[in-house]
Amino acid sequence: MVFYFPKIFVVVLFLELAQGPANAQFWQYSICSLNVSDGDFQSNLNNVLGNIGTKALSNSDYFNDTIGVKPSQVYGLIMCYADANRTSCNDCLSAPTALQITRKCPISKNAAFWGVNPDSCLIRYSNDTYFSVADSTVLWAVPNDSNFSNPELLNNTLETLFGRLITEASTSLNLLASGEENITATDKLYGLLQCTRDLNSTECSRCLGAFVAYLFEVYGTPVKPGLRLHGYSCFLRYEIYAFMPTDSSGGNKSYTTPIVTGGKKSHTTLIAAVAAGVATFLIITAFFIWFQRKWSQVDDIKSTSPLMEELQEITSLEFFIYDLTALRIATSNFSDNNNLGEGGFGAVYKGTLPNGQEVAVKRLSKSSTQGATEFKNEVDLLVRLGHNNLVQLMGCCISEHERILCYEYLPNGSLDKTLFATDDVKSEWLNWNNRYKIIKGICRGLFYLHEESPLKIIHRDLKASNILLDRNMNPKISDFGLARLFDREKTHTITANVAGTFGYIAPEYSIRGTFSAKSDTYSFGILVLEIVTGRKNSSFPGSRYMTGLTNFVWKYWSEGKVHELKDPTLEEECIEEVTRCVHIALLCLQVNPSNRPNMEAVAHMLSSSSIANLPPLPPPELIWGADTSMFDDNGDDYDDKYGVDLSAEYTIAAVQATHSSSF
Incomplete structure (x- = not known):
């Protein structure tokens, strides 16, 4: 008992501290470019992030703002996705949560972030204006890999549903639309399209059209029974089950569970007690695991922070800091089936980004003799070079215990x-x-x-x-x-x-x-x-x-x-x-x-x-x-x-x- 008591105490303490929205794990997906910010930019960025969430709460969960003068001017926006529940949206719009993103991309002048619960919101900022012009690039996707009995019928229903929703979304006040279509007498298809509200109707329609075209080109043979596509300016989702948490006013709220009447009071009380007990146990267990992981990462954070500081010297619009979660998805969690080979550095995996682009992902072996110096050396050199007979370095990832380099994929290997x-x-x-x-x-x-x-x-x-x-x-x-x-x-x-x-x-x-x-x-x-x-x-x-x-x-x-x-x-x-x-x-x-x-x-x-x-x-x-x-x-x-x-x-x-x- 003596051995476990301190750990239980710390877990309870962290549980209390972590109840609020400022959970460090809130932001799961991020894209950061390595063009280095200065002090004035950081000050303007903090002002933007501290204000846009509060203003979005009174503006139908969306707001964009501009602060400062060039070259330190900041353009920022925040938006909850229409399928997010009320709690997740509120957490995203809170200033402490928004300000956390500066820890994930501490040196970037261009970045975008997506919440983890599961697709609650988008925050984006840049030193260049991007308002009013749609970026129709699909950045990441989450397909439902289950099967549907009649994919051809599902495909036809998708075309009908999204053909209608593109028009409805691009002409609506909030630039979003959701709806449903019957697939069969017993099956329905539910869809959602949404644009950031800095766009006009034409730009929104163009972006959504590109997303729908991407859906059929990349995921249309056969079509998946569910899919989410995310980008800077657009969002697309469809499922074969209802997923929109709407209330009478059209706003977001939490999912509800129907109340089953009848039965004995004691039985109902017992179920509630058991459910509460299980929930409490799971929460404590989850935060115990979270704390253990964070504790084990302290030494690694110390070693990677100086490396990130050195990488601040590297500036390139074509170079990205990739999120570890995104690379795990791209490589099927570094699956052996995706392994392209082994070298002195470590293993190389084939990955496919959400936009369909293939990449080679070189993962530093923990036992490799190539340390931070060689890692930075390769990044520092290749990001400054460009020639048809040199491999192109697209970005890197420094996260937890990982150091990863991402290159263009060359199908004929070495x-x-x-x-x-x-x-x-x-x-x-x-x-x-x-x-x-x-x-x-x-x-x-x-x-x-x-x-x-x-x-x-x-x-x-x-x-x-x-x-x-x-x-x-x-x-x-x-x-x-x-x-x-x-x-x-x-x-x-x-x-x-x-x-x-x-x-x-x-x-x-x-x-x-x-x-x-x-x-x-x-x-x-x-x-x-x-x-x-x-x-x-x-x-x-x-x-x-x-x-x-x-x-x-x-x-x-x-x-x-x-x-x-x-x-x-x-x-x-x-x-x-x-x-x-x-x-x-x-x-x-x-x-x-x-x-x-x-x-x-x-x-x-x-x-x-x-x-x-x-x-x-x-x-x-x-x-x-x-x-x-x-x-x-x-x-x-x-x-x-x-x-x-x-x-x-x-x-x-x-x-x-x-x-x-x-x-």
């Missing part, structure tokens, strides 16, 4: 899954045209990172599993957790912590910790050899200094037998381009970084035949075995030993020749 598959798979998906396109696309992506992007970035972990393929087999470089910003004025830098994947790491980086853009060039060379040969670098015995694949390729290259190197599934007609790619790869694998071409030079070489006079040097192990003196910072020992210095020849001027690039 390159290694196809490149090292069976011959039948490779023959179907990786003919030479596709392989050559992949090589050139990776080159374009690296060239962008090194030279064209606003920031010079060294990837440091280029490998087949970090190359993703879209529907048309176009490559996209992914996984920027180890990437580093690089001073354009420097030729190289040194780190004590070597990171990357053995076999792809340049020798000067592996041994001395020296890395540069030429380190990525080396990794690119290994990757090209894997693409050409169809064989894993790790399948060859190697050493700390040089990969076995490089020695294997050099042997056939030096003997003029490149045709024996290529993947047996490749056609013979591609031998000229295969030879060029092997030649370029060997240049990229030179032991002296200064002898490796930069990615601009590689791009031109891939698009011309201007490499005939640029012979590669043999892999160092074929000359000295494992002599590490060749890895001096400037690589002079190696050049002197071999009697040639080609560093001046590997510039873009040398490889352009008279050819114009089609790259």
Whole structure:
């Protein structure tokens, strides 16, 4: 008893404190963009949130307001959904509940929130005006996954009901309408359409029409027996049971249970007593669980708060903070059926957002060595970059014990899954045209990172599993957790912590910790050899200094037998381009970084035949075995030993020749 008494005491205390609407769990769904707010904006936001709920209570459960002057002006609105009961609506409209949303999106100038009971209300605010213009995007959906005996008849009834309700809602004073239609003699369909009241009739009709069209396009084969669609400007709901809690005045009120007359008074009293006892037990149990979860999250909140503060520096209208609940729904609670693969970071899942958009959801493993620094690093870099050959980061989630990254979904997965598959798979998906396109696309992506992007970035972990393929087999470089910003004025830098994947790491980086853009060039060379040969670098015995694949390729290259190197599934007609790619790869694998071409030079070489006079040097192990003196910072020992210095020849001027690039 001594052990449990303090817990029971705390639960009762929290039960009393949590009776009001300021329950931290009130807001279940949220969308926050990472454009950072300032002090003036926060002050204006607090004023808006503190006022609009009270004013909505006397304005049929809706109000919008504008406070401040640009750039710190706040546009806010609040609205109860017409199917919400009176208690839930009142809770939503209370100022303490409204002000809680600043905790969920503490840095955002654009955000929207939906209440949890279950769809009680919407709060939205922004620093840009959105009043009077409908946003018809479906943001999230809750379908009823049960079956209906006659879906075709249900479909026809839906068309009839919503065809009528669109007109009624868009022309009504409150921009909402509910109604019912008979499906059969015994079954009815009930529907509700609602717009935010900043819209005019035309905008409301346009938004509701888009929602109904979305319903039939996404959920119409066969149609579900119930569905809720939520957006910024519109709400749609239908069920095969009555769900509208209306009173005689048309306002919202709580659901009521019919009173059954008759029976003995003692029996009625017993039922009431038992019901009250069960309800009390469930409430105490629920808050006990809630308190335990909150207590266990204290340490995690401490660790994620600094991360959220650092993310305040990131600004992008295209980047979102996703709600954990929404991602659980999108991935079927991170179901194994949605698992796309595992990596050093953790598991990757396929998800489908309420608007139908597919995403790849990368969930940080709790045992992963990639912590907050790498997580922020990837977000910080990718949100500033944009290129057809880089994966697009759409947003992230930092909630409870979770750190999650959300990317565009690329249906053909990572390159290694196809490149090292069976011959039948490779023959179907990786003919030479596709392989050559992949090589050139990776080159374009690296060239962008090194030279064209606003920031010079060294990837440091280029490998087949970090190359993703879209529907048309176009490559996209992914996984920027180890990437580093690089001073354009420097030729190289040194780190004590070597990171990357053995076999792809340049020798000067592996041994001395020296890395540069030429380190990525080396990794690119290994990757090209894997693409050409169809064989894993790790399948060859190697050493700390040089990969076995490089020695294997050099042997056939030096003997003029490149045709024996290529993947047996490749056609013979591609031998000229295969030879060029092997030649370029060997240049990229030179032991002296200064002898490796930069990615601009590689791009031109891939698009011309201007490499005939640029012979590669043999892999160092074929000359000295494992002599590490060749890895001096400037690589002079190696050049002197071999009697040639080609560093001046590997510039873009040398490889352009008279050819114009089609790259």
